[in-house]
Amino acid sequence: MKMKPLVRTIATSQLFGPLVALVAACVFFSTQSDRFLMGQNFSLILQQVLVVGILAIGQTLIVLTAGIDLSVGMIMSLSSMVMTKFAVELGVDPLLAIVCGVAVAGAFGALNGVLITRVKIPAFIVTLGTLNIAFAVNQIYTRSETVSNLPPAITFLGETFKVAGTTITYGTIFLLLLYFLAWFFLSQTAPGRHIYAVGNDPEAARLTGISTERVLMGVYTLAGVLYGLAGLVLVARTGVGDPQAGQTENLDSITAVVLGGTSLFGGRGLIVGTLIGAVIVGVFRNGLILMGVSSVYQVLITGILVILAVAADQLTRRMKK
Amino acid sequence: MSDAPVVFEAKNLVKRYGHVVALDGVDFQLRSGEILAVIGDNGAGKSSLIKALSGALIPDSGEIFLDGKRVHFKSPIDARREGIETVYQTLAVAPFMTIAENLFLGREIVRPNLLGSVFKILDRKKMLAEAARSMEEMKFSIGHMQQAVETLSGGQRQGVAVARAATFARHVVIMDEPTAALGVKEGNMVLDLIHRIRDRGLSVILISHNMPHVFEVADRIHIQRLGKRAAVVNPKKVNMADAVSIMTGALKPEAIPADSLA
Numbered sequence: 001m002k003m004k005p006l007v008r009t010i011a012t013s014q015l016f017g018p019l020v021a022l023v024a025a026c027v028f029f030s031t032q033s034d035r036f037l038m039g040q041n042f043s044l045i046l047q048q049v050l051v052v053g054i055l056a057i058g059q060t061l062i063v064l065t066a067g068i069d070l071s072v073g074m075i076m077s078l079s080s081m082v083m084t085k086f087a088v089e090l091g092v093d094p095l096l097a098i099v100c101g102v103a104v105a106g107a108f109g110a111l112n113g114v115l116i117t118r119v120k121i122p123a124f125i126v127t128l129g130t131l132n133i134a135f136a137v138n139q140i141y142t143r144s145e146t147v148s149n150l151p152p153a154i155t156f157l158g159e160t161f162k163v164a165g166t167t168i169t170y171g172t173i174f175l176l177l178l179y180f181l182a183w184f185f186l187s188q189t190a191p192g193r194h195i196y197a198v199g200n201d202p203e204a205a206r207l208t209g210i211s212t213e214r215v216l217m218g219v220y221t222l223a224g225v226l227y228g229l230a231g232l233v234l235v236a237r238t239g240v241g242d243p244q245a246g247q248t249e250n251l252d253s254i255t256a257v258v259l260g261g262t263s264l265f266g267g268r269g270l271i272v273g274t275l276i277g278a279v280i281v282g283v284f285r286n287g288l289i290l291m292g293v294s295s296v297y298q299v300l301i302t303g304i305l306v307i308l309a310v311a312a313d314q315l316t317r318r319m320k321k
Numbered sequence: 322m323s324d325a326p327v328v329f330e331a332k333n334l335v336k337r338y339g340h341v342v343a344l345d346g347v348d349f350q351l352r353s354g355e356i357l358a359v360i361g362d363n364g365a366g367k368s369s370l371i372k373a374l375s376g377a378l379i380p381d382s383g384e385i386f387l388d389g390k391r392v393h394f395k396s397p398i399d400a401r402r403e404g405i406e407t408v409y410q411t412l413a414v415a416p417f418m419t420i421a422e423n424l425f426l427g428r429e430i431v432r433p434n435l436l437g438s439v440f441k442i443l444d445r446k447k448m449l450a451e452a453a454r455s456m457e458e459m460k461f462s463i464g465h466m467q468q469a470v471e472t473l474s475g476g477q478r479q480g481v482a483v484a485r486a487a488t489f490a491r492h493v494v495i496m497d498e499p500t501a502a503l504g505v506k507e508g509n510m511v512l513d514l515i516h517r518i519r520d521r522g523l524s525v526i527l528i529s530h531n532m533p534h535v536f537e538v539a540d541r542i543h544i545q546r547l548g549k550r551a552a553v554v555n556p557k558k559v560n561m562a563d564a565v566s567i568m569t570g571a572l573k574p575e576a577i578p579a580d581s582l583a
Contacts, residue, residue: 205427
């Protein structure tokens with residue numbers, strides 16, 4: 001018990017598995033490609049996981065309450081279109097346009113929350129519904145047309161600066177800042193701990209006076225806001241508003257959460273794990289590309305990774321019982 | 322003991338569910354600093370009575386008094402605010418969270434300044450210290466306060482729930498079958514904790530099916546039958562068989578010596 005807190009946390013916690021997987025993947029890919037271990041390549045990997053990384057923060061909050069969100073990608077996409085169309089076609093001030101886009105995403109998250117807590121529909125069904133609603137609203141609103149010629153204020157997070165020859169985007173800084181805030185919220189504040197309590201045992205949480213409904217409402221709304229911020233990063237990375245974006249991000253965000261060691265049964269998981277999970281996904285994609293493996297195999301391997309991670313979670317739960 | 326003042330009292334509580342009468346004008350009295358056991362057959366209204374006292378159920382009619390003052394509980398939170406804590410049979414703890422976190426769940430200590438009042442930032446040091454102090458007071462040795470509850474045995478988990486109730490209760494601790502899910506040794510550990518809660522000056526209501534446990538710890542036994550209080554007996558003067566007979570209706574309360582009633 002006299003171990004340093006950090007050492008103890010890593011050795012005994014859920015982070016151990018994800019870290020081993022990450023290191024193993026890095027070692028493997030560095031033997032396959034000389035370019036893999038270069039700083040520039042790592043910067044690229046981080047850029048590639050920006051969007052999924054931010055979405056996965058919201059997904060983590062939800063999975064910690066034993067919920068699931070399938071509307072992630074579509075809410076993000078809708079939010080990015082509101083931002084870009086408001087700024088380009090309505091001539092709204094870019095900053096205000098961003099606020100509007102994020103607000104729409106937050107409102108969709110709140111809608112998920114209301115349907116789950118008030119109407120008592122399972123999260124899986126609710127978000128499957130809002131996934132389709134958000135998609136359709138997006139297509140109707142944009143007539144499925146992309147928006148280009150974005151003002152630089154909207155794509156600011158895509159801009160870069162150099163540190164010791166390595167290019168870093170402001171989006172990467174933004175991602176790390178959001179992870180820090182999420183870590184602080186989840187581990188150091190009372191509402192953050194209530195999220196864990198609800199995921200551990202909703203009945204026990206209720207008996208201690210925690211309003212599970214308020215916690216869930218807050219979690220789904222906050223997740224919506226995060227999807228909006230992911231939409232901002234998406235626009236900054238691609239430089240256009242694309243209503244077809246966000247189709248693969250649902251599963252990717254869940255993959256990152258699960259690979260990061262968060263239990264799909266709720267109550268157990270660390271936000272740092274999700275960051276590691278997102279980076280694992282990025283490392284696999286990047287490494288396989290460097291090896292020249294066809295993209296179909298990347299999808300195949302992602303699928304296998306998710307199932308392995310959930311199986312490991314199930315196994316540890318059964319062993320504990 | 323029998324002349325200690327009444328702290329918690331119910332008069333003529335009635336609760337109906339359709340045609341079923343769960344509480345048929347039941348009276349109830351808890352005295353200061355005592356352990357009062359409530360026993361009764363299934364359907365006697367034992368659990369409805371306890372739910373009414375802990376705020377989990379609102380009776381159709383009747384009155385509840387705490388320290389002589391009329392109270393109206395609409396939820397367990399209301400009862401808790403008045404200093405009445407309840408320990409449930411179902412080990413109501415969050416297994417993946419630490420002992421200290423469980424102790425303060427829903428009542429976290431936050432930083433004293435704006436960081437606490439606005440951002441609800443936890444004062445972890447103080448929570449750890451208070452948790453350790455509380456466990457020490459209860460003479461409940463359970464290890465490290467930062468240990469996850471899932472690493473504890475069933476009895477130790479129930480111990481955490483009991484310690485939580487004891488830490489925050491100001492008047493009454495209600496225990497609903499706290500030993501039902503536990504083995505013999507673990508059950509005894511929880512009985513020890515119940516004694517210590519009483520020693521701290523709190524009054525305890527213990528609901529249990531386990532007659533040896535009831536007779537070991539209770540100062541008085543409230544026997545519930547057919548939605549009413551059949552009798553209150555003194556466990557030192559009544560044997561277990563007679564108590565069970567009153568409970569099942571095989572023995573009229575009038576048939577036992579008057580000095581064994583309490």
